[in-house]
Amino acid sequence: MNDPTQRCSHHPLGRVVSAAAFAALLITSQWVTAPLAGAWEMRVCADPDYMPQSNRAEEGYENRIAEILADELGAELTYQWWTLAPSMVSEQLREGNCDMMIGVPDGGDGVLATIAYYRSPYAFVYRADEGYDIATFDDEILTELQLGTTSEGTSAHLALARRGLLDRITVSSEFAGTNAGARFSALIESVARGDIDVAVPWGPVAGYYAGLQDPPLTVTPVPEFDIPFTPMYHSIVIALRLGDEELRDLLDQAIARRWDDIYAVLAEYNVPTLPLPRPSLSIAEQPQ
Structure with missing residues (x-):
């Protein structure tokens, strides 16, 4: 690749200097080696x-x-x-x-x-006042709840689908919003309102938007791997x-x-x- 310092003539390495000028810089200790x-x-x-x-x-x-x-x-x-x-x-x-x-x-x-x-892992997000203690995709209570994911095809969506829970899943694309951030926010807000019981987004979405909600939401990382050896991060x-x-x-x-x-x-x-x-x-x- 081209040396990025060559993109700017103001960088010392991007200048063409004479041997005498270079020597003078060394003598006066004004040559800076760091960018x-x-x-x-x-x-x-x-x-x-x-x-x-x-x-x-x-x-x-x-x-x-x-x-x-x-x-x-x-x-x-x-x-x-x-x-x-x-x-x-x-x-x-x-x-x-x-x-x-x-x-x-x-x-x-x-x-x-x-x-x-x-x-960062995927994570379960649910209201802290619900009394759930969900830590795995095999928790039986998931079969009774309304679930949410950010989109089809994510590792979390596939993990829920493997367990026959597709008819319980709402994806964030179903929410109004002109951009992904707005839809991610709407997904977590729906958990805070109680419209969705448990969302399973990627960790950064879970942690950031859950921290903005009232009432408080619980964020619990899912197990690192799901069957068959699928990374959940x-x-x-x-x-x-x-x-x-x-x-x-x-x-x-x-x-x-x-x-x-x-x-x-x-x-x-x-x-x-x-x-x-x-x-x-x-x-x-x-x-x-």
């Missing part, structure tokens, strides 16, 4: 209406994490807004309209991925174009160095997480 703030443009593809992950006002936790990484790399953060869909890869990332996609589940085809920086990475190993390595190093800051943001947004090994700086800084 300067705003020295290069970190172009991120993100959904403009996908809270709690991201929105155009940059209020999502993925927006906050992108800010942390840009700060660590001395970059100016800019966005290419695009609805989260496969076309983000084909029409934006591969076309060069952005350099990376934030908040992407690991294992996607046709992209280069950073190390995972968090792992997503490990999240940043996706880049194939061949952008240099940028991938820079981001891996930044993630490792700012690990605690990333997890502080996740906690602020009530994102439930599963254990993920903290990356070693010595490993992250080695070429992969």
Whole structure:
């Protein structure tokens, strides 16, 4: 990939200097080896209406994490807004309209991925005053309740379908709303109102929107695996174009160095997480 510092003539490495000028800089100790703030443009593809992950006002936790990484790399953060869909890869990332996609589940085809920086499970969400104690998809009480998921095809939706509960499921697409964030919010609000007894969204949706409700809602992570060996969580990475190993390595190093800051943001947004090994700086800084 092209060195990102070459995108801006204001970065020291982007200037053409004479040997004499270079020597003078060394002598006067004014040569700065670390990137300067705003020295290069970190172009991120993100959904403009996908809270709690991201929105155009940059209020999502993925927006906050992108800010942390840009700060660590001395970059100016800019966005290419695009609805989260496969076309983000084909029409934006591969076309060069952005350099990376934030908040992407690991294992996607046709992209280069950073190390995972968090792992979040699906979760049961229900009113705390109902007295439920639901911890598995095999709890018999689920056969008596109205259920909700974010969409068909999610791991949680499939787990409920395997147990013959399709006729009890409402998906968030059935709610009015022009964007995914509004529909996610409506799903959790319906639990607070009692229209749906138990929702099973992905963890960030569960934790963030449940924290905004009154009366209080209980958020309980589902078991990590469901039959037959289906992971009930997503490990999240940043996706880049194939061949952008240099940028991938820079981001891996930044993630490792700012690990605690990333997890502080996740906690602020009530994102439930599963254990993920903290990356070693010595490993992250080695070429992969």
